[in-house]
Amino acid sequence: MTTSIFQEEHPACTVWGMAASRKIVPFRLPPLPTIGEIIKLYKLRAEKQLSQNFLLDMRLTDKIVRQAGCVRDAHVCEVGPGPGGLTRSILNAGAADLLLVEKDNRFIPGLKLLSEVAPGKVRIVQGDILTYRMDRGFPKVLTKAWEDDPPDLHIIGNLPFNVSTPLIIKWLENISNRTGPFVYGRTRLTLTFQKEVAERLTASTSSRQRSRLSIMAQYLCTVKSCFTIPGRAFIPKPEVDVGVVHFTPLAQPQIQQPFKLVEKVVRNVFQFRRKHCHKGIEMLFPEAQRLELAEVMMREADVDPTLRPTELSITDFRALTDAYSHLCSENPGLLAYDFREELRLKHLNKRMGMTTVRTQKTRLPERGAEKGTVEEAPNVL
Numbered sequence: 001m002t003t004s005i006f007q008e009e010h011p012a013c014t015v016w017g018m019a020a021s022r023k024i025v026p027f028r029l030p031p032l033p034t035i036g037e038i039i040k041l042y043k044l045r046a047e048k049q050l051s052q053n054f055l056l057d058m059r060l061t062d063k064i065v066r067q068a069g070c071v072r073d074a075h076v077c078e079v080g081p082g083p084g085g086l087t088r089s090i091l092n093a094g095a096a097d098l099l100l101v102e103k104d105n106r107f108i109p110g111l112k113l114l115s116e117v118a119p120g121k122v123r124i125v126q127g128d129i130l131t132y133r134m135d136r137g138f139p140k141v142l143t144k145a146w147e148d149d150p151p152d153l154h155i156i157g158n159l160p161f162n163v164s165t166p167l168i169i170k171w172l173e174n175i176s177n178r179t180g181p182f183v184y185g186r187t188r189l190t191l192t193f194q195k196e197v198a199e200r201l202t203a204s205t206s207s208r209q210r211s212r213l214s215i216m217a218q219y220l221c222t223v224k225s226c227f228t229i230p231g232r233a234f235i236p237k238p239e240v241d242v243g244v245v246h247f248t249p250l251a252q253p254q255i256q257q258p259f260k261l262v263e264k265v266v267r268n269v270f271q272f273r274r275k276h277c278h279k280g281i282e283m284l285f286p287e288a289q290r291l292e293l294a295e296v297m298m299r300e301a302d303v304d305p306t307l308r309p310t311e312l313s314i315t316d317f318r319a320l321t322d323a324y325s326h327l328c329s330e331n332p333g334l335l336a337y338d339f340r341e342e343l344r345l346k347h348l349n350k351r352m353g354m355t356t357v358r359t360q361k362t363r364l365p366e367r368g369a370e371k372g373t374v375e376e377a378p379n380v381l
Contacts, residue, residue, distance in 0.1 A: 027091065027092075027094060027118065027121070028092060029088055029091055029092055029114075029117060029118065030117055032088070032113075032114075032117065034056075035054070035056045035058075035083050035084065035085045035088075036056055038083050038084065038110045038113075039054065039083055041110075042083075042106070042107075042109055042110050044083055044106055044107065044110070046235065046236055047104070052082065052104075052160055053158075053160075053161075053234035053235065053236060053237075053238050054082055054083055054085070054234060054235045055085050055086065055158055055229070055233060055234055056085055056233075056235060057085075057233055058085065058088065058089060060229055060233055061085045061086045061088070061089040062089045062092070062093075063227065063244075064086060064089070064156065064158070064190060064192070064226075064244055065086070065089045065090055065093045065156065065190075066093075067190050067226040067227070067244055067246050068154045068156050068188065068190040068246070069154070069188065071090060071093045071094065071095045071154055071156075072093060072094035072095070073094060073095075073096045073152070074095055074096060074097075074152045074153065074154055075095070075096065075097040075098075075099070075138050075139075075142060075152060075153045075154075076090050076095045076097070076098050076099070076153070076154045076155075076156060077098075077099045077100075077101065077134065077137060077138075077153075077154070077155045077156070077181065078090060078098060078099070078100050078101070078155075078156050078157055079101055079129050079155065079156070079157030079159060079167075079191075080101070080102060080103070080129070080157055080158060080159060080160060080163075081100045081101075081102055081107065081111060082102070082104075082107055082158070083107060083110055084107070084110055084111055084113075084114050086156065086157075086158055087100060087111065087114055087122075088114070090156060091114070091118050091121060091122070095121065096121065097121060097123070097138075098118075098121055098122050098123070099123045099125065099137050099138070100122065100123065100124045100125065101125045101127060101129045101132055102124065102125070102126060102127075103126070103127065103128050103129070105126055108124060108126055111124050112124065125137075129163070129167060130163065130166065130167060130170065133180075134180050134181040135179065135180055135181065135183045137181075138153060138184060140184075142184045142185075143183065143184045143185060144184065144185035144186075145185065146178060146185060146186060146251060147251050148185065149186075150185060150186040150187065150188050150248065150249075151184045151185040151186070151187060153181070153184050153185075153187050153188075154187070154188050154189075154190065155181060155187060155188070155189045155190070155191070156189075156190045156191070157190075157191050157192065158192045159191055159192055159193065161193075161194050161238070164191070164192070164193045164194070164197060165193075165197060165213070168191070168193075168201070168213075168217070169216070171189065172216050172217060172220055172221075172259070173259045175220045175221065175249045176220060176253065176258070176259035176262075177259065182249065186248065186249040186250075186251065187249070188246070188247065188248050188249075189246070189247040190226070190244065190245075190246045190247075191244070191245055191247070192229070192242050192243065192244055192245075193242070193243055193245060194238075194240050194241075194242065194243070195228060195240055195241040195242060195243045196209075196240065197213070197243070198225060198228075198242075198243025198244070198245050199225075199243065200213045200214055201213050201214065201217045201223055201225075201245050202214070202217075202223050202224070202225040202245065205310070205311065205312070205313045206310060206311050207310065208310070210309070210310035211270060211273075211310075212266050212267055212270045215262075215266045215314065215317055216262070216263060216266060217247070218254070218314060219253055219254040219255045219262065219314050219317065219318075220249060220250060220253050220254075221247040221248060221249050221250060222247070222248045222250060223245060223246075223247055224245065224246045224247075224248075225243060225244075225245060226243075226244040226245065226246055227243075227244055228241050228242065228243050228244075229241065229242040229243075229244065254314045254315075254318060255314070255317060255318045255321055256318075257321045257322065257325055261321060261324065261325060261328070261335065262317070262321050264284070264335075265281075265284065265317065265320055265321050265324050266317060268280045268281065268283050268284050268339075269281065269309045269312070269317075269320075270309045271283070272309070273308070273309045273310060274308065275308070276305060276306045276307065276308060277303070277305060277306075277307050277308060277309050277311075277312060278294060278298055278305035278306075280309065281294045281297060281298060281305075281320070282294040283339045284297070284324060284334075284337070284339075285334070285337070285339075286337055286339075286342060287339075287342065293327060293331075296323075296327065297320070297323045297324055297327055298323075300323040300326065300327075301316070301319035301320045301322070301323040302319060303316050303319055303320055
């Protein structure tokens with residue numbers, strides 16, 4: 001069967017590739033220049049402002065792909081392929097269809113080289129993964145019911161540090177809403193993060209690394225810490241090591257509340273991570289009702305108010321979000337309340353009041369008063 005080259009326009013991005021062949025056969029990349037040689041050939045260098053770090057060791061890229069599970073004959077999206085090291089490992093593992101999403105156009109020529117030696121397997125999107133519509137990136141035939149096994153689709157990426165946290169938060173919200181790459185079902189993710197972020201994502205109750213990210217990821221996914229890559233394996237060498245984390249969305253989230261509501265409760269609790277959890281809970285409510293409603297919420301949730309945020313389990317957060325949701329249903333406008341906005345307005349009014357007082361103190365006397373002063377002055381003539 002013949003293949004045909006195509007160029008397809010997407011919003012804010014361009015796609016290069018080939019029409020996929022229907023016949024799937026075992027595949028191995030032919031001999032190619034090394035990634036180091038590709039970097040020299042195309043005069044590539046990692047941009048510090050983009051948090052780019054190249055991973056050249058194919059043994060490590062192969063290991064990342066193995067953590068994703070079986071990708072043979074599967075559809076894969078690789079995020080930020082850069083010079084293409086991880087891309088080669090995915091192709092050598094037998095992926096049938098590989099979608100590359102790369103923002104930096106300097107890497108496109110090298111990725112096109114891989115597309116040419118892997119006919120019918122590689123599509124290249126030049127665009128931003130934060131805005132790319134991945135729900136349009138793969139055939140609908142891949143879709144599986146949410147309660148079924150995950151679809152034959154994987155997302156794999158050596159993420160730039162500056163995009164990793166906003167991207168995983170975006171995808172967690174997509175999981176909650178079953179949108180984006182999760183319209184196909186419980187799509188699995190295998191991603192790299194700074195070691196500290198990886199530890200937060202996988203941290204257990206009462207651990208020092210327990211954080212907002214821990215709760216948001218673990219109530220929606222099974223989160224597994226795979227292995228750590230030392231910083232010296234990257235070029236240029238980052239100041240931190242890198243952790244590889246695997247996510248499998250749960251068939252049933254551990255908290256049955258809207259993502260934004262859960263995020264609001266968790267964010268408020270962890271903003272005072274060294275204090276008792278009731279301190280953060282209080283800030284969910286307007287100052288006039290703060291203590292009263294916080295007490296009602298803690299009592300309804302049956303959570304010990306003296307526990308610290310890191311000591312709260314997913315079960316505790318489920319009870320807290322359920323109680324908060326109940327209070328929001330009884331108090332219209334409560335969900336939209338933000339204590340930071342109330343505090344900002346309070347400070348603004350205070351400053352305006354101080355400005356008014358200073359203006360009154362420095363105001364010049366009225367003209368009538370000036371005349372009165374002259375008339376009352378003694379006659380010295």
